[in-house]
Amino acid sequence: MNENFQAEVLNLVKQIPGGKVTTYGEIARKLTGSVRAARAVGRAVAKNPYPVIVPCHRVVRSDGNVGGYKLDVDTKIKLLNDEGIEIQGGKVANFEQTLFRFNDETLRFVTDRMLGKLSTWLRILGYDTVYAADIPIKNGEEDEDNAIATFAAREARILLTRDKYLAASARKNGVQCVQIKTAGVMEQLKELLRHNIPLNLEPVPVRCSECNARIRKVEASEENILKEKSYVPPSMIGKRDFWVCERCGRIYWEGSHWRNMREQLGQLK
Numbered sequence: 001m002n003e004n005f006q007a008e009v010l011n012l013v014k015q016i017p018g019g020k021v022t023t024y025g026e027i028a029r030k031l032t033g034s035v036r037a038a039r040a041v042g043r044a045v046a047k048n049p050y051p052v053i054v055p056c057h058r059v060v061r062s063d064g065n066v067g068g069y070k071l072d073v074d075t076k077i078k079l080l081n082d083e084g085i086e087i088q089g090g091k092v093a094n095f096e097q098t099l100f101r102f103n104d105e106t107l108r109f110v111t112d113r114m115l116g117k118l119s120t121w122l123r124i125l126g127y128d129t130v131y132a133a134d135i136p137i138k139n140g141e142e143d144e145d146n147a148i149a150t151f152a153a154r155e156a157r158i159l160l161t162r163d164k165y166l167a168a169s170a171r172k173n174g175v176q177c178v179q180i181k182t183a184g185v186m187e188q189l190k191e192l193l194r195h196n197i198p199l200n201l202e203p204v205p206v207r208c209s210e211c212n213a214r215i216r217k218v219e220a221s222e223e224n225i226l227k228e229k230s231y232v233p234p235s236m237i238g239k240r241d242f243w244v245c246e247r248c249g250r251i252y253w254e255g256s257h258w259r260n261m262r263e264q265l266g267q268l269k
């Protein structure tokens with residue numbers, strides 16, 4: 001194994017505060033941008049030369065299962081118990097509340113149902129933004145406000161809401177939150193600027209405004225996927241750049257709508 005990788009993994013492990021756990025996948029995501037390296041992280045953690053001092057007992061599986069330990073699993077459970085973490089059936093109880101996530105350099109958002117337009121704008125600006133209506137809620141288990149706050153905490157997203165009660169209860173649960181006070185989307189964007197959230201239109205579109213997934217450029221060899229969409233003017237095919245959403249297949253191009261948005265953004269500052 002690459003020694004550098006091991007050192008970086010153990011450096012991150014040192015950042016996990018007592019009373020919290022993180023997952024092999026979360027460390028992998030922080031280091032490589034993807035959870036695929038989770039197994040490699042597991043191997044690096046297993047070779048930790050200083051157990052307890054480098055608190056690798058705070059790294060568990062993505063479903064909350066305590067997983068393995070260099071000493072033995074009972075010792076791992078005891079160390080976690082001593083830090084106030086309860087284990088039930090081999091899993092961390094209250095896993096979502098106990099999960100520690102490393103800070104992301106990029107800001108990510110979750111918005112309440114009053115802020116659909118703002119969500120669209122944030123996605124066009126390139127921000128990963130989940131709209132409340134898209135958060136799955138377990139049947140009868142919790143109301144939407146709770147679900148939004150829990151989701152924001154788990155994913156370390158900034159909650160944008162017009163509801164002061166939701167803002168207050170989310171903050172109590174450690175969620176970073178901006179309470180939006182105006183109704184029009186341009187005014188709302190100005191509020192975000194005042195909270196030091198940068199609003200810069202990327203030179204090319206990067207995110208689907210419908211579903212929040214990443215979009216990619218359509219290759220010249222893929223003209224057929226453009227022809228399938230009735231909303232793409234055939235006269236433009238072959239003459240312009242197009243982008244396609246990797247999840248929902250929506251096609252984007254830089255047209256008059258895009259230019260209008262750029263102008264409106266320019267007027268905000």
Ligand SMILES: [Zn+2]
Pocket residue numbers: 208209210211212213245246247248249250
């Ligand atoms: Zn999409």
